[in-house]
Structures are given as C-alpha cells and as structure tokens.
C-alpha cells in the first residue's frame with residue numbers, strides 16, 4: 001500500500017513563500033481532497049510531489065521515496081496536472097503506445113486503459129478535435145498506464161459539464177475503492193463534499209485543516225433549526241433544559257442547534273407551546289470553507 005507523505009514542504013520563489021512548512025499524508029484507499037483558494041499553493045505542492053519543482057525545504061515522498069528516486073515512476077504514481085493539455089498530434093492510441101513503450105510498459109495496457117476511460121471508439125482519432133472532457137480522459141488514461149498505486153489530479157473538473165464532472169467523481173471513487181491513494185485538488189468545497197474521504201485545506205501555502213470529511217461535515221454541516229413561537233423566552237428555557245443550544249435569531253425567532261426539528265416539535269407539543277415556524281436550515285459547505293480560509297485569501301473581491 002503506497003502513500004504520499006509531505007513533510008515540512010516549503011517552496012520559495014524569490015521573496016515569496018508559496019508553500020510554507022506543509023505536512024500531510026495521503027492514505028491508500030481514500031480520495032483526499034486538496035482544497036485551497038486560488039493561488040494558495042496546491043499546484044506547486046503537486047509539482048513538488050511529482051518532481052517537477054524542487055522543494056526549498058522539506059520532502060515529498062511516494063512510498064517512502066522522492067519522485068526522482070522511484071525505479072518505475074509510471075508504475076508508482078500517475079498524475080493529471082494540466083488537464084487540458086494534449087501532447088503532440090498523434091492519434092490517441094499512438095500517443096499512449098509511445099508513452100507505454102518508452103516507459104517499458106506492456107502495449108496491452110494501452111487498450112486496457114482506453115477501455116477503462118471509455119475512449120475506445122475514438123482511439124484512432126487525433127486529440128486535437130477532442131472535447132475538454134475527452135482530453136481529460138486521455139490524460140487520465142496516460143496516468144493509469146503503469147497501474148500506479150498513487151494518483152494525483154490537479155483541478156480535474158474545471159471547465160467540465162455536469163456529466164463530465166460526475167464521471168470524474170465516480171472514477172476517483174472507484175480508483176480509491178481499488179486501494180489506491182488519490183489526491184485531487186479543487187478550489188470548490190462543493191466538489192469535494194461528494195468525492196473526498198479526507199480533506200487537506202491550505203491557505204497561503206500553509207496547512208489550515210487536515211480532517212476526515214465526515215468530521216468536517218459534522219463540525220460544519222450540522223444544521224440549525226429556526227423556531228418561531230409567541231413565547232420565545234419561555235420556550236428557549238425549555239429547549240436549553242432539554243440540552244439544545246439556543247441563540248436569538250431575527251424578528252424574535254430562535255436559532256436552535258443540537259436538536260432536530262422533530263425533537264423540537266415534540267418538546268413544544270409536550271409543553272403545549274404554539275409554534276408558528278419550525279424550519280431546518282441547511283448550512284452551505286461553501287460557507288464553511290470560506291469561513292475557514294477567509295484570512296488566507298490573497299485578493300478579496302470588494303463587496304458590491
């Protein structure tokens with residue numbers, strides 16, 4: 001089982017520290033979402049893991065080895081870093097074949113990965129005319145050629161239509177389901193909530209959170225319930241006594257956490273309290289993410 005270990009990873013470009021003493025682990029069998037606002041250092045971190053940028057300090061290893069020390073890189077790690085990039089003017093299958101041959105991989109892998117990414121019918125075509133989604137599938141095919149235990153995707157759903165997004169999401173899940181370690185970056189929380197098992201959040205190159213997705217959802221996704229009653233003061237006392245946390249909302253409403261709408265309704269019925277509103281509020285994960293990273297956003301747009 002191969003994992004990615006990032007330890008004290010730091011990258012300076014001139015006076016700018018774009019990755020700052022970053023440490024985290026990407027475990028096998030999981031999709032790890034790598035989240036951060038634009039410019040927070042996600043791509044630079046991924047490039048350092050893939051040996052495409054030299055760390056100023058610290059290490060990034062795959063199965064305990066730096067990329068440049070891997071014996072068969074394609075068989076250990078696959079990456080899609082520039083999703084839209086298409087290399088050369090070769091037909092899709094020929095492109096993959098050249099890559100396989102030059103890396104000492106069996107030619108049969110080409111048809112296996114084309115089947116897996118659903119590109120068989122266009123394998124004889126040049127990727128110049130491919131849609132972004134198809135180019136991405138071709139990039140993913142290349143990443144899978146060596147059947148690696150570790151996969152890295154930089155913003156893979158950027159620019160895709162909903163069907164393409166769903167395909168990528170399901171694909172990541174199936175790769176993790178096979179025991180691979182999958183690291184996928186995004187600047188949108190909503191994309192991660194349905195894909196990732198684990199979250200690594202960075203801002204300005206620094207680690208902000210390293211947490212299980214379930215844990216993050218429990219901490220940030222637990223809803224509140226908006227309650228209106230003609231007797232807010234008295235009912236607030238009942239709610240607190242029953243273990244809920246209550247704060248005042250607008251227009252003498254109560255904002256209740258720690259109890260479900262159903263429990264609140266029952267409590268009101270038990271005490272004969274009239275309720276004029278009982279509405280569960282769904283917090284947005286995007287809001288939770290923005291809150292987490294608000295101090296780390298480099299250029300904040302002025303409020304209109």
Ligand SMILES: Nc1ncnc2c1ncn2[C@@H]1O[C@H](COP(=O)(O)OP(=O)(O)OP(=O)(O)O)[C@@H](O)[C@H]1O
Pocket residue numbers: 013018036037038039040041042043044045187
């Ligand atoms: N080769 C380079 N030389 C100088 N500065 C760089 C270089 N590469 C990246 N940077 C700077 O490092 C910072 C982090 O960039 P990076 O692309 O890693 O962020 P990111 O989180 O991937 O953002 P995005 O989602 O916008 O791609 C940015 O301020 C960027 O301008």
